[in-house]
Amino acid sequence: MNITIISGTNREGSTTLRVAAHVTSLYAAQEGVNASLLDLRDLPADLLSPTAYANKPAALQPLVDQVLASDGLVVVTPEYNGSYPGALKLFIDMLPFPQAFERRPVCYIGLAAGYWGxxxxxxxxxxxFGYRNAHQYCERVFFPAVHKTVGEDGAPEPGLAADLLTSQVRGFVEFIGNTKA
Ligand SMILES: Cc1cc2nc3c(=O)[nH]c(=O)nc-3n(C[C@H](O)[C@H](O)[C@H](O)COP(=O)(O)O)c2cc1C
Known part of the structure; x- marks a missing residue:
């Protein structure tokens, strides 16, 4: 089973990337599955070119291949201005339709400086993802006040969010197995 963990921002020094790296290691350590990180800092800068929709930059292809080879996607997103980062939406818009998400299992982790995580x-x-007919796993995990509750290694401090993350990792692997059956 191949699971891809998408770090949902390309911001240098991002906390999201550290959390996503921790989640990647959890899938391998806890569930023994192949887990790989997709880092949006790898998006080619010319993806913003008006011609990029028709002529995709070659450097996008490895990221596309990684998504298409995934049995499941874990999207780790920060909150930017009450939403998810524009870089993540651009990536979603540049992936092939419909095969990138159609019936592909997806689950979510949100983090924010603020109270709502x-x-x-x-x-x-x-x-x-609902519009794109993904199979969405309903157990979500949120990290509020992330600068205070997540360590340098991207792991949440012991407590509810850490327990929910353990549960989500286990449950999502089971969910993928069930949707394939
Ligand atoms: C452009 C930008 C907008 C942000 N907007 C919000 C926001 O609306 N609500 C909030 O709680 N935190 C907001 N934050 C804080 C991030 O959620 C916080 O920094 C967290 O560490 C995740 O972002 P990061 O992966 O870029 O570090 C914002 C951060 C940035 C860089």
Whole structure:
């Protein structure tokens, strides 16, 4: 089973990337599945070119291949201005339609500096992935006040969010197995 963990921002020094790296290691350590990180800093800069929709930059292809080879996607998104980052939407818009998401299992982790822990970006993503007929795993995880509750290694401090993450990782692997059956 191949699971791809998408770090939902390309911001240098991002906390999301650290959390996504931790989640990637959890899938391998806890569930023994192949898990790989997709880092949006790898998006080619010319993806913003007006011609990029028709003529995709070659450097996008490895990221496309990684998504298409995934049995499941974990989207780790920060909250930017009450939503998810524009870089993530651009990536979604540049992936092949419909095969990138059609019936592909997806689950979500939200994080934010604020009190609500990224529930807004996650719920907005659920609308997008719902539109794209993804198989959405309903157990979501949120990290509020992320600068205080997540360590340098991207792991949440012991407590509810850490327990929910353990549960989500286990449950999502089971969900993927069930949707394939
Ligand atoms: C452009 C930008 C907009 C942000 N908007 C919000 C916001 O609306 N609500 C919030 O709680 N945190 C907001 N934050 C804080 C991030 O959620 C917080 O920094 C968290 O670490 C995740 O972002 P990061 O992966 O870029 O570090 C914003 C951060 C940036 C860079």
């Amino acid at each position: 990224g529930i807004r970006p996650v719920e907005q993503l659920q609308q997008v």
